[in-house]
Amino acid sequence: MAFNLSSTDYKSLYASDSDALKQWLPLAATVVLICLSVTWFGLVYQKTKHPLANPPHLFQLRLFKQIDFLRNGVEILMQAKKKYAGEPFRMINELGELLVLPPSHVQLMRNEEKLSFSKAILTDFHGHNPGFEPFGLFAHDDRLAQTVIRKQLTRTLNTVTQPLSSETTFAVETIFGNSPDWKDVRIKDSLLDLVARISSRVFLGDALCRNEDWLKITKDYTVDAFKSATKMTIVPYPLRFLLRWFSKDFALVSREYNLAKEIITPVIERRRELKAEARSKGENVPAYNDAIDWVESESQGRPYDPAAFQLLLSFAAIHTTTDLLCQTLLLLSNEPELIAPLRDEIINVLRVEGWKKSALFNMKLLDSAIKEAQRIKPNGLTGMRRLATQTVELSNNITIHKGDRVMVDATSMLDPTIYPEPEKFDIYRFLHLRERADFASKAQLVATSPEHLSFGHGMHACPGRFFAANEVKIALCHLLLKYDWKLSPATASIKPVVHGVSMVVNPENRLMFRRRKEEIDLESLEFN
Numbered sequence: 001m002a003f004n005l006s007s008t009d010y011k012s013l014y015a016s017d018s019d020a021l022k023q024w025l026p027l028a029a030t031v032v033l034i035c036l037s038v039t040w041f042g043l044v045y046q047k048t049k050h051p052l053a054n055p056p057h058l059f060q061l062r063l064f065k066q067i068d069f070l071r072n073g074v075e076i077l078m079q080a081k082k083k084y085a086g087e088p089f090r091m092i093n094e095l096g097e098l099l100v101l102p103p104s105h106v107q108l109m110r111n112e113e114k115l116s117f118s119k120a121i122l123t124d125f126h127g128h129n130p131g132f133e134p135f136g137l138f139a140h141d142d143r144l145a146q147t148v149i150r151k152q153l154t155r156t157l158n159t160v161t162q163p164l165s166s167e168t169t170f171a172v173e174t175i176f177g178n179s180p181d182w183k184d185v186r187i188k189d190s191l192l193d194l195v196a197r198i199s200s201r202v203f204l205g206d207a208l209c210r211n212e213d214w215l216k217i218t219k220d221y222t223v224d225a226f227k228s229a230t231k232m233t234i235v236p237y238p239l240r241f242l243l244r245w246f247s248k249d250f251a252l253v254s255r256e257y258n259l260a261k262e263i264i265t266p267v268i269e270r271r272r273e274l275k276a277e278a279r280s281k282g283e284n285v286p287a288y289n290d291a292i293d294w295v296e297s298e299s300q301g302r303p304y305d306p307a308a309f310q311l312l313l314s315f316a317a318i319h320t321t322t323d324l325l326c327q328t329l330l331l332l333s334n335e336p337e338l339i340a341p342l343r344d345e346i347i348n349v350l351r352v353e354g355w356k357k358s359a360l361f362n363m364k365l366l367d368s369a370i371k372e373a374q375r376i377k378p379n380g381l382t383g384m385r386r387l388a389t390q391t392v393e394l395s396n397n398i399t400i401h402k403g404d405r406v407m408v409d410a411t412s413m414l415d416p417t418i419y420p421e422p423e424k425f426d427i428y429r430f431l432h433l434r435e436r437a438d439f440a441s442k443a444q445l446v447a448t449s450p451e452h453l454s455f456g457h458g459m460h461a462c463p464g465r466f467f468a469a470n471e472v473k474i475a476l477c478h479l480l481l482k483y484d485w486k487l488s489p490a491t492a493s494i495k496p497v498v499h500g501v502s503m504v505v506n507p508e509n510r511l512m513f514r515r516r517k518e519e520i521d522l523e524s525l526e527f528n
């Protein structure tokens with residue numbers, strides 16, 4: 001999952017809540033002055049020997065470096081990478097201090113149990129606060145969510161193709177309509193709606209996936225939680241408790257969490273009743289093919305928080321998948337001649353195989369195009385976020401101290417020695433790389449490697465990537481066969497919005513589309 005916000009979100013991040021804080025300013029100023037000196041000395045004289053790439057000036061607040069990083073992160077990272085060639089270095093990013101390991105260290109740290117992804121998320125998203133329960137669940141020792149995704153969702157992927165495709169039919173028609181005339185749309189909004197609807201079909205079943213209140217929460221929670229969490233991070237530690245009481249963003253996150261509970265709890269209670277009733281009558285216990293049921297069975301009666309579980313899925317899945325789908329469609333609309341070979345492949349495969357398990361696997365050019373879209377705009381230039389839960393000695397004498405936040409330099413995805421002409425969107429790139437013995441195992445969309453870190457790598461590599469890959473492919477089958485696409489004249493550039501070293505599709509980008517007659521009826525295809 002990539003944890004990114006749009007430019008609009010960042011603007012409001014620094015704008016709101018100032019009124020409530022004004023009355024606390026005298027106290028704040030005193031505490032800040034004390035923090036300031038402590039922070040500076042703390043930052044510069046660290047226990048670690050790794051150099052700090054962007055140290056604050058004498059008595060400069062770390063907050064200013066964090067804001068500076070949001071604006072100039074790419075430059076700071078690239079200069080540090082050059083200066084400390086191949087060596088680890090520290091950097092102040094928007095969340096605080098970070099140890100950046102060079103790409104050569106990916107294999108050393110990928111399966112290190114003392115480097116925890118979920119604890120990093122728990123810390124960065126302040127998961128102990130009310131409304132932030134999903135992040136607590138994320139980092140729970142029993143790893144319930146990770147297990148449900150690995151054991152249930154991924155293993156039964158072929159059984160969700162049918163609901164995914166059926167819901168895509170409904171969602172695409174609702175969102176894009178059937179007009180043969182060209183229309184213009186802010187594409188990210190439309191695709192966010194599409195992904196929210198079809199993911200919710202699999203996560204919550206058919207009773208809730210068209211519930212507008214839920215659809216709003218599943219889209220908004222991630223953005224609002226991210227905003228509040230970042231705000232919490234940039235406020236000095238001793239003042240954070242004030243945000244909990246006075247921040248409107250915090251109140252919003254709590255409201256969304258409570259509303260999610262109100263929506264989900266009755267459905268779960270009803271299902272539990274129906275199951276108990278069936279058991280008592282000795283009848284077949286009703287089963288549902290969705291994440292509500294999977295987590296019920298995986299938890300084996302242990303108490304867990306269903307709303308937190310669903311919001312965790314929303315957080316991990318909705319914006320990340322939207323960004324990838326949107327990036328792929330933008331790049332294709334920028335060069336519409338690339339759409340024809342993809343359509344041909346989709347038609348040829350579906351005509352022979354229908355929606356059978358192997359069909360999506362056999363759309364190899366589509367797979368390559370999506371992976372290439374992900375490579376050309378990685379979700380960040382650093383990856384594999386980790387928190388050291390204990391001190392770790394990597395085998396090359398690098399010490400990572402307990403409590404260190406660690407990431408890896410992920411710029412390999414744009415490295416011309418690995419990917420010639422890295423700025424070129426070559427939809428055949430990974431298809432051809434499948435034929436190279438040294439790259440064959442790394443060339444599929446779901447494969448992770450040090451050369452392509454968009455889904456991370458190692459023991460914490462994204463467990464939802466198999467589902468995300470299928471979902472993006474199914475969505476593209478519908479979107480490419482049913483519509484023509486081109487850039488809107490209102491879209492001067494499809495460059496992403498960059499904050500720090502994170503990159504997201506520009507939410508202002510617009511596309512034009514018109515209904516075309518699809519060569520095959522996607523609704524009438526066989527599923528088995």
Ligand code: HEM
Pocket residue numbers: 001002117118145146149153313316317318320321324379383384385453454455456457458459460461462463464465467468
């Ligand atoms: C294009 C879509 C997606 C992208 C780009 C993405 C990316 C990532 C990344 C980069 C990580 C961290 C991996 C690491 O650091 O090694 C991650 C972890 C994770 N992702 Fe995804 N993700 C996507 C979709 C999904 C979906 C659909 C789900 C759920 C169904 C999901 C669930 C998770 C979970 C639970 C983790 C934590 C794994 C752990 O704690 O070990 N992701 N994802």
